[in-house]
Amino acid sequence: MLELKNASLARGTNLLINHATFTIYPGKHVGISGPNGAGKSSLFMLIRHELELEAGTCFLPDNLVVSHVSQEIEDNELDAMNYVLKGDAELFDIRQRLTEAEKSHSNHNIAELHQKLDDIQGYASESKAAKLLSGLGFKQEQFNNAVSTFSGGWQMRLNLARALMCRSDMLLLDEPTNHLDLDAVLWLEDYLKSYDGTLLLISHDRDFLDSLTDQILHIAKQQATLYNGNYSDFEKQRAEKLALQQFGFEKQQKQIQHLQKFVARFKAKASKAKQAQSRVKALEKMELISPAHIDSPFSFEFKNLDNLPHTLVRIDNGVIGYGETPVLNSINMSIFAGDRLGVLGANGQGKSTFIKLLAGELTPMQGELEGNKNLSIGYFAQHQLSQLNVSATALQTMKKLDPKASDQQLLNFLGSFNFKGDKVQQKISEFSGGEKARLVLATIVYNQPNLLLLDEPTNHLDLEMRDALSLALQSYQGALMIVAHDRYLLESVCDSFLIVSNGSINPFDGDLDDYRKLINQPKELRTQQAKNSSPALSKKDQRKSDAEKRKKLQPLTNKLKKIEQQLAKLNALKDDVESSLGDSSFYEDKNKEKLKELLAKQSEITKKIEVFEEEWMMISEEIEEAG
Numbered sequence: 001m002l003e004l005k006n007a008s009l010a011r012g013t014n015l016l017i018n019h020a021t022f023t024i025y026p027g028k029h030v031g032i033s034g035p036n037g038a039g040k041s042s043l044f045m046l047i048r049h050e051l052e053l054e055a056g057t058c059f060l061p062d063n064l065v066v067s068h069v070s071q072e073i074e075d076n077e078l079d080a081m082n083y084v085l086k087g088d089a090e091l092f093d094i095r096q097r098l099t100e101a102e103k104s105h106s107n108h109n110i111a112e113l114h115q116k117l118d119d120i121q122g123y124a125s126e127s128k129a130a131k132l133l134s135g136l137g138f139k140q141e142q143f144n145n146a147v148s149t150f151s152g153g154w155q156m157r158l159n160l161a162r163a164l165m166c167r168s169d170m171l172l173l174d175e176p177t178n179h180l181d182l183d184a185v186l187w188l189e190d191y192l193k194s195y196d197g198t199l200l201l202i203s204h205d206r207d208f209l210d211s212l213t214d215q216i217l218h219i220a221k222q223q224a225t226l227y228n229g230n231y232s233d234f235e236k237q238r239a240e241k242l243a244l245q246q247f248g249f250e251k252q253q254k255q256i257q258h259l260q261k262f263v264a265r266f267k268a269k270a271s272k273a274k275q276a277q278s279r280v281k282a283l284e285k286m287e288l289i290s291p292a293h294i295d296s297p298f299s300f301e302f303k304n305l306d307n308l309p310h311t312l313v314r315i316d317n318g319v320i321g322y323g324e325t326p327v328l329n330s331i332n333m334s335i336f337a338g339d340r341l342g343v344l345g346a347n348g349q350g351k352s353t354f355i356k357l358l359a360g361e362l363t364p365m366q367g368e369l370e371g372n373k374n375l376s377i378g379y380f381a382q383h384q385l386s387q388l389n390v391s392a393t394a395l396q397t398m399k400k401l402d403p404k405a406s407d408q409q410l411l412n413f414l415g416s417f418n419f420k421g422d423k424v425q426q427k428i429s430e431f432s433g434g435e436k437a438r439l440v441l442a443t444i445v446y447n448q449p450n451l452l453l454l455d456e457p458t459n460h461l462d463l464e465m466r467d468a469l470s471l472a473l474q475s476y477q478g479a480l481m482i483v484a485h486d487r488y489l490l491e492s493v494c495d496s497f498l499i500v501s502n503g504s505i506n507p508f509d510g511d512l513d514d515y516r517k518l519i520n521q522p523k524e525l526r527t528q529q530a531k532n533s534s535p536a537l538s539k540k541d542q543r544k545s546d547a548e549k550r551k552k553l554q555p556l557t558n559k560l561k562k563i564e565q566q567l568a569k570l571n572a573l574k575d576d577v578e579s580s581l582g583d584s585s586f587y588e589d590k591n592k593e594k595l596k597e598l599l600a601k602q603s604e605i606t607k608k609i610e611v612f613e614e615e616w617m618m619i620s621e622e623i624e625e626a627g
Contacts, residue, residue, distance in 0.1 A: 001026055002047065002170075002198070004224075007056035009042055016042050019056065020224035022217065026169070029192075029199040031209040031231055034219035036434045036462045040202045043219070044068065044172050047200075067168035069159050069176065076147040076155075080138060083147050083158055084129040087165030091117075091125055120167065132161040135187040136180070137347050153179045164191070170198040177205050178459050181347040182485040183519050204463045206231055207487040297418035298468035300442070302476040304568055305450055308337045309372040310557055312451050312479050313358060318367035320350075320357045326365060327353045329503050335451065337557070338623075339479040342490045344508055344515055345500035351483045354505060355381070355455045358481065378449030380457045385436045390429035394419045394439055397428070401446055417442045418465075433460035441469065450478035458486045477564075487512050556623050563616050567609065574605045 002024040009017040016039030024030055032040045045051040046058060047066060067087075075083060086092045094116050101109040117123060133143060136157045142150075147158060156179040163171065173192075177185045189211050192199065200217075203209050209216070209231035216227045216234035227234040311334055318331035327350040335341075335358075343351045356362045357369065359379040389397065398410040414424050417438050428436065437460040444452070452473075458466050466489065473480065473493045484490055490497075491512060499508040499515075508515065581598055585591060 001059070001061065002200075003057075003059040005057045005059075007058055008054040009039060009046060009051065010054050011039075011042055011051070015054070015222060017219065017224050018222040021056075022224060022226040024198060024200070024215070024217070024226070026198055027196060028215055029195075029213045030201065030215045030217055030226075031213035031234075032200060032202045032217050032219065033209070033231065033234065033463065035464060036432060038219045038221075039224075040219055041174055043224075044174060044200070044202070047170070047172065061169075064170055065166070065168045066170045066172065067163045067166035068172040069156075069163045069174065071159075073147060073155050073159070078147055079144045080133060080147060080150070080158060081126070081129055081143045084132060084161045084165050085125055087162035088120075088125065088167055090167070091120060094120075125165075129161070129165060132164050132191075135184065135191060136161055137184045157184075160188075168197055170200065171195060172200050174202045175204070176201075177203065177208060177485055180485055182344065182487070182515075183346045185485045185487075186516055186519065204458070204461060204466060205486055205488070206463065206466075296464045296468060298416065298465055300413075300416040300445055300468065301472050302445060302478075303448055304564065305448060305477045307374050307376075308450050308477060308561070309374050310337055310553060311335075312337060312372050312375050314368075314370045315357075315364075316368045316370075318357070318369060319365045320353060320362055321365055322353075324365075327503070328500070328505055331367065331505055333505075335479050335481070337450070337479055338477070339481075340493060340495040341479075341481045342494035342497045343481060343483045343500060343505075344497050346519075349500045350503075350505070351500050352381070352455050354500060355379075355453050355481065355483060358451070359453050375451060376447070376449045377451050377453060378444035378447060379453045379455075380440060380444060381455045382459065384440050385433065385460075388428050388436060388439065390427065392428055393425050394428065394442075395424045397439065397443065398446065401443060413446060414442065434462060434465070437461055438465060445472070452476065452478060452480035454480065454482045454484070456484055457482070458484060458489055553623055556619055560616065560619050560623070563612050563619070567612050567616070570605055570609050570612065574602065574609065577602045577605065 003022075005021050007017060007020045008015065009020075032043065034040055042051060046053065047060065048068060075086065078086065094113055098110065098113040098117070101113060130140075130143065134140070138154075138157070147155060150158065160173075160176055160179075163173070176188065180188065185205070185208065189208055192201075192212055199212070201209065201212060211230075213230045214228070216229070216231055218225050218227060218234065218238070227237050229237070313335040315331045315333055319326050319329050320331070321327040331354075343354065345351050353362065357364065359377060359381070361379075363369070392400075394414055395407065395410060398414060399405070399407075402410070411424060414420070419435075419439070419442070423435075428439065431439070437457070441457065457469065461469070466486065470489055470492045480493070482490060482494060497508040497510070497512075497515070498505055510518075577598055581595075581602070587595065
């Protein structure tokens, strides 16, 4: 049991939690939620006796065994199997003592130690460690490799396996999915469901929290509040509280209306494909989620694109890899305006390699890669965080992008990404990982690309920023391709999926539920399904198909673009009218006629918007059916 009474927790002079009182009972699975810097990790430090309270009390049983994922690597010359086994300290101690007893031929001690091993199921320890390693993506031939031979990300996986190996009463997991691919995330989720101790989980992965938690501890603005239910339940409860505030309620309704437009557009397509059905479910879920985040500090969006070619990229018979070693073969595909693709596949199969090819960081070993002359790429990759000029400020970074823009314009834009006040003049070297990621995304959004390539964009982002990114991507007009282990982002943004497996990339006929079923199948069945995927067209047939699509779709895409321009104008007019209606003077008796005129104008504009949106949906249907 963990019990805090009137507890105040600080880091240095920064008060994080003020007079909090809550109790977490044994066996509960609790998600720890809140913005970055609110005090979530500091709470873990308190539990591990690395921090002390400023005031109040914290009660934990004396004999409680607490396991957590270390950020440091110990015993790096041990092989992976023994490194993980050492996570069970009692097991490791008994085995060492047993070795010494056998050397000294102490039969009494040997018998006693074997009994202790049996009591803690020590004879199954290698099997458990192997299960953990395999589930987290290690191959069997790597089990005997020294820890020092693995990269930093894989060493973090070893630390996670080591924490899971411990037979603990309480398990503390701080962003455990950050270094995992989607396959490993799904495995970890299933594994943790059977954990019978108290689980405290810090995560910004909404689906992960929903699946695993029965309570949410929300830490924000120096308050710590415990809610019953999973993360979705918490959002509904929090929304009810926030909706009591009139300003918040109005903002909430506006967001819901915005989301309902997307739901309405895609519901008509729901019978056509699993991807469309999945997208509608995700958007309807967003409609419920929105109210819980009405006080989000993020409010950015992608502007309408002036230059959006129909075919952005074409690859013919592409082979890509490193040096002379191919990773992916026989790539034949085109990316069209409006494509919204999620890339699936186990770690190491070539997802990021494929994204790098499209981004221009790799050239094909064989075949042809052709980009439209008006192609503009926005590429988010983890290494880009380190490519920021850390001696510059956020404002200087934006000024370099657009020297002609005024400081105030750039400050307003940075404010939509929650860079405000002194933060815009702070050196990037002092930024957290999440702040650097936000700044990189800000530069991408500002440049208005027509092809977005996002490789794990959410790793350092908190839930508020993830929600804002998902919402912004809903109205993005260009093509986008995403590699992510965040299922909510994939479900709410992508219309279809590609799967990278066994040296090839193919369309995946299914949604993320189907993908979970696929990776739970034996390897032989997965390989066969990959072979049975849609065959790639020859270079000649691909070009012929692309030419026919362009010819057929050009009149429709031109018409669609004109409608979108009309909708933009009408929505701007509607905003002006509604802004005027907010002026209380129009409701005085002397202005009744002006009020009637405004209301009539509002009604007229609304009807026009509905007509154009209906036409937009019908043309979108035609384009989808045509190609």
